[in-house]
């Protein structure tokens with residue numbers, strides 16, 4: 001068995017692979033089967049924080065917004081979220097930014113509540129955007145932390161807002177100036193503002209307590 | 219096995235091995251290696267604020283970072299492995315692969331898959347944004363959001379079909395062999411099955427069937443299995459083949475070979491979740507992954523012991539025999555990565571180093587320090603045999619080795635150390651910029667280490683080009699001419 005074809009193919013090749021798949025993938029699938037996966041429309045429908053930001057975009061950049069999304073309806077917002085995620089993936093933002101707060105290394109103090117499973121059970125986490133590397137900070141509590149125009153300026157040229165930032169520039173998300181985000185720019189800002197907007201503690205900075213005090217409580 | 223090989227005459231050998239095909243795979247692999255290095259350089263320069271090509275959509279560093287890793291995995295490693303398999307499998311089984319025309323078809327199809335992946339990642343998003351007909355597509359033309367699986371979704375089925383053909387083509391001669399198989403063939407057989415299954419699992423489940431945490435678990439399995447069940451078995455399989463041939467003696471212990479293979483087969487697939495420790499994936503699964511990672515450490519140790527025991531008594535070959543030096547350097551780096559892994563898999567270390575450059579150091583050490591080193595050794599050994607021409611310049615071969623091995627050592631040390639610093643900066647709750655500024659010295663050293671590695675490969679490319687020209691000028695020459703590098707023209 002150990003040196004023959006059938007052993008190698010059936011036991012090693014198929015058997016052990018199947019065992020690992022059952023124990024490491026099917027077990028969590030079964031554990032979370034009762035947490036339904038939400039569609040983007042459902043995510044938007046219940047989320048007034050996000051709609052607030054989306055409407056804000058339509059006031060701040062009326063011409064661009066009208067041209068690319070028309071009215072700030074929930075349907076349009078869902079559309080923008082999907083597109084925003086697509087850009088987040090295809091520009092490789094997720095190779096420099098993670099989307100989960102770990103229960104260690106004082107990450108709660110830096111970013112807010114530790115990430116939980118239910119936060120990821122939705123269409124926009126398909127595939128899940130945990131991320132692999134933090135050149136920049138974690139983004140899963142980013143929503144509401146900065147204003148829309150901060151993000152616009154930052155995406156246009158990160159050094160405008162963060163002098164020593166190594167983050168790449170994304171001028172192709174704009175029509176030539178930081179106050180003219182195009183369809184992709186508006187969508188990406190919507191996506192970033194969505195991150196964490198589902199939490200009670202949103203926006204995270206409003207629960208702000210000076211660091212010294214927070215650490216004392218621990 | 220090895221003895222039967224000696225018995226084959228060069229003529230029979232040419233019927234078995236399609237030398238042009240092997241050489242074509244190697245050249246394709248090296249082209250993608252070059253592209254990958256330039257892409258890595260772009261990201262490295264971006265991080266130290268020296269990127270001269272900022273703000274150009276088609277040079278978006280994020281997109282090119284994905285080219286960097288994908289060109290290595292599917293362009294360099296896969297091509298180089300396929301080339302080496304076309305050499306090793308027919309010679310081990312004494313039978314040709316299923317079909318020569320199928321082999322060439324796979325070659326062309328695979329280059330198409332890799333090039334389409336690159337184009338999809340770089341040009342896809344731009345096309346989709348600017349061509350109105352594509353704007354409302356529900357799916358993306360660009361990268362897929364899965365680490366190591368960034369191949370755009372529309373290419374995945376093609377790649378999978380390609381992997382199936384590869385398996386069929388190589389399994390034909392292996393399945394006809396009778397009696398117990400040599401170690402190498404265990405690894406190859408299993409790798410064909412695993413690669414196919416891994417690719418299917420990773421690219422389809424998290425995209426179409428699962429969301430959230432369980433998709434994360436599958437993603438972890440995928441990242442890990444791609445390294446552990448595609449790259450690792452093919453790499454070790456080739457080492458079990460080439461090392462005994464080059465040292466002209468059998469492996470030290472067959473029992474350890476058995477332990478190594480079956481240990482890898484059982485424990486490696488169980489490791490996946492160690493990529494996502496402290497995520498919402500259930501803690502008991504994380505513990506399970508950590509324990510099986512420790513088991514893999516032990517297994518790997520037995521394999522390394524076996525190879526170093528085989529070297530005993532032939533130690534001088536490290537100095538005189540360049541391919542052997544490549545192989546054993548790779549094994550030393552392998553031991554180092556495993557030592558590193560023994561630390562980083564613990565929850566204690568994870569808390570500090572996850573998401574930092576420590577992991578990036580680990581990735582470079584494994585992918586370049588180990589597997590690319592082995593493949594470079596194999597190429598150094600085989601090209602003279604493929605073209606019946608000795609290397610144009612053995613000195614350039616040495617430069618290739620020293621710049622690669624040295625650059626790698628500097629890069630890995632630098633990134634691993636940098637990762638520890640980043641971990642402490644973050645835990646200190648200093649503003650984020652402090653960690654970015656504090657990383658600069660490490661990132662700058664990485665640029666120069668990268669230049670050394672790049673320089674080493676350029677030596678190789680040039681040497682190869684000149685050797686090729688000589689082979690054209692001289693016409694076919696007897697095999698013995700290849701002897702100066704890599705001993706015994708078997």
Ligand code: HEM
Nearest residue numbers: 133255258259261262290577578581585586590668671672
């Ligand atoms: C010119 C030499 C090279 C340079 C300058 C370079 C640079 C880089 C950079 C900047 C990153 C991104 C790191 C980050 O996100 O912080 C990266 C990632 C990576 N590189 Fe390279 N690289 C080089 C050579 C190689 C080679 C030869 C290989 C493999 C054979 C390789 C494999 C990888 C892998 C696997 C990753 C992903 C790491 C991860 O996500 O954890 N690189 N490289």
